[in-house]
Amino acid sequence: MSNKKIVVSANEHHRNGCPVIANIEPISGMNDGPVILTEPNGQKIFGQYELLQDEGELCWVLDDLPAHTTRTYQLSQPDSSITPAGVSFTEKDQTIVVDIDDRHFTTFRYDTNQYRPYFFPVLGPNGCQVTRGEVSHESKDHVHHRSLYVAYGEVNHSDLWSEGHQAGRIVHKSFSQKLEGVVCGKIYTRNSWHDKDGIPIMSDIQNYRLYALPAGRSIIDLDLTFLADQGDVFFGDTKEGGIITVRVNPQMNASNPNGKIENSFGGINEDETWGKKAHWCDYSGIVDGVPVGVSLFDHLSNPRYPTYWHVRNYGLMGSNIFGGGTFESDERNDGSYTLHKGQEMNFRFRVYIHYGDANEGKVGQHYHDFINPPSVVIE
DSSP: OOOOEEEEEOTTSOBSSEEEEEEEOOOTTOOSEEEEEEOTTSOEEEEEEEEETTEEEEEEEEOSBOTTOEEEEEEEOOOTTOOOOOEEEEEETTEEEEEETTEEEEEEEOOTTSSSOEEEEEBOGGGOBOBOOSSTTTOSSOTTOOSEEEEEEEETTEEESSOSTTBOEEEEEEEEEEEOBSSEEEEEEEEEEEOTTSOEEEEEEEEEEEEOOOTTOEEEEEEEEEEOOSSOEEEOOOSOEEEEEEEBOGGGOTTSTTOEEEETTOOBHHHHHTTOBOSEEEEEEEETTEEEEEEEEEOTTSTTSSOEEEEOTTSEEEEESSOHHHHHTOGGGOOOEEEOTTOEEEEEEEEEEEESSTTTTTHHHHHHHHHSOOEEEEO
16 A cells, blocks of 8 residues: 555646656655555545656546646555556567457557558547548548658658558667556657668657547547657648647548638638648548548647648648748748758647537647646645
């Protein structure tokens, strides 16, 4: 039994379905895995503890904490007979099938013969598919838009966005962590970016956290690092890129009556969002009768925040910080950038899947959960 008390403050925003991560001193006798967070009234929720080098990491999902209020928990280890579901993995044929509370959520695909790692499918409320499939009638245009992925169109003058004999590849090399958990699953991977001739250009680290939220909402966090480990890396000014990218289910396309793009400034659909800067961008529509949406969040710590968005009525949405001259139709705003040998560039993104459009899904509120998280005090 731990004597640790955890005090979490909502601060200025109502918190509901908000992931919380707290770094704490290692707890003697506390095993990695599920923990119990108990309120003074006896209400209990599951958390997740993991020892990371010289400190412990505690995470849980905060529900229904009003703005300007606090909540106190007592931390303890659960009975060993308790086996909560949470995030679980099944591995087969260079894929990781991700289930949340025993329902399929997504599959991470990292076959080294494909053009890049990606998630497909990505399932939302009622199990509906929020990203585009891989069958021919759904993928007849832009076949390289594979659901949810990282890519860019001009890296040392090589195309790491398209597919075909002139395109390079982002090749999976290794996992630094694959962790199931009652609150959060982790898929931490390292990849090598190659030109069309297979010559390495750079590396990346893609660290994904997938959270166990109640059915109807899902969150994937990505901590992304570009590594100039082969020499200088030049990112050209092109629209063809999404440092984080999603291609939505065709039923959600904004070219359809029920589809809609919306950004943090209130821009609607391609004419008001393509090539515009914004803190977040959301794509929503109706899939098999279910109103659903998916948002991409740009963190305020990211380079050149807020990002430009390469977002189209036909279903594409991606962040792009290097395409300023193209988006602005002005060479004076050239956004190309050289990452010098030995340097790195770091990004944080969140993918938020929800019911309804940006308003119904409370996207603005959940964006503040990302950039202004609750504060935590350990007593």
